[in-house]
Amino acid sequence: MEANQQDTAENPNSETPTDPQSHLTFTSITLSLPTLIPTHFIFPPKNLNLNPKIVKIPNQITTLCNLNLSSTTLKPSFKSTVIANPLQNPLSLTPRRPSDPSNAAGARRASVVWFRNDLRVHDNESLSSANNESMSVLPVYCFDPRDYGKSSSGFDKTGPYRASFLIESVSNLRKNLQARGSDLIVRIGRPESVLAELVKEVGAEAVYAHREVAHDEVRGEEQIEKVLKDEGVEVKYYWGSTLYHIDDLPFDLKDMPTNYGGFREKVKGLTVRKTIEAVDQLRGLPAAGDVEPGEIPSLADLGLNPTATMNQAKASGSASLVGGETEALERLRKFASECKSQAAKNGSNDSSIYGANFSCKISPWLAMGCLSPRSMFDELKKSASRTISAASNQKDGGDSGLNWLMYELLWRDFFRFITKKYSSAKQNNHAPVTACTTAV
Incomplete structure (x- = not known):
């Protein structure tokens, strides 16, 4: 079939006939100069086997290619079915994907990045990985209706203050993505339904997301994996909510200590992974589907009403908590500057770092x-002028050498990992230990 492939490559608008009778008709119509045509093309010899399985069409095509028709060039009357697509092999409509994602031809044609509690473009491994491994990326955020309304205890699952902070954070994420050549698709709906619909629309081959730890979030991940598996779409999860990476822990999660002291003792010697720089230029949105970005909802759209206190704060411009990555980075730089100019406590260089009235006040942005x-x-x-050192660098293991910020971040890690441990145990029908409930 080498001649056949060569002919198809040289003339992408042609189609290789599979029926010998159709081939003979093609030659008799397009080659109208009888003096140049061998008679055996018009009147095939008697011993020619017209069985399509063994007819030697490539030899005939090769002969036709060698003819010198200087008078006219006639095009076939039928339409080619070969699509001129640089991502496809001209001889195959379902090409194999090379394993090297650095090769543009081997990259996924389209991927979806599902934002959850990682509303940022810096140090975002799921976004960075999707951008490196795909030709186009569709960032998505879903306002899940199950996160709003009343709980079984009668309280708001998400209050108006938290919802307002979340809306501002999502809006800021969209602006930061747009500044890098992308956008954010926003929907109100269950993620398993929204993602399945968007994956079909754009022809995505994978969904990238960060893992969560709580029971409901883990159940949601399992539902999404089940739905997308039926669509043949891969779900790739990453870890990015703690100071120490879960894969770097010196113990299996099931063996994690149930008290903070034991946890801190175990993580001595760990190194904090380097942050991932924000990408200056992101991949564009998939061309297929022509997906509408969608409007960012208001509190009313989420079934919430702003309180009188919120309205007064907005009217006076005194609202202090503004959601979003931009505000978070600005507060972090301000806090670092205060730490640098703050005198050491009791004149000791080993004392804790203080600033912003003895609190960094960044917890809401960390949570989102x-x-x-x-x-x-x-x-x-x-x-900071004084080095922030981890507990692994302290010989005595006490809190005197461990600055208070590292102390707080380790506490945060402890609760995230312990929740992940018992959330996984609950999924496996094991009774979770509740020794840390009071501490929480």
């Missing part, structure tokens, strides 16, 4: 993922 613990640690390490 507008700021990662690693980037916070890295920024303070670069900006």
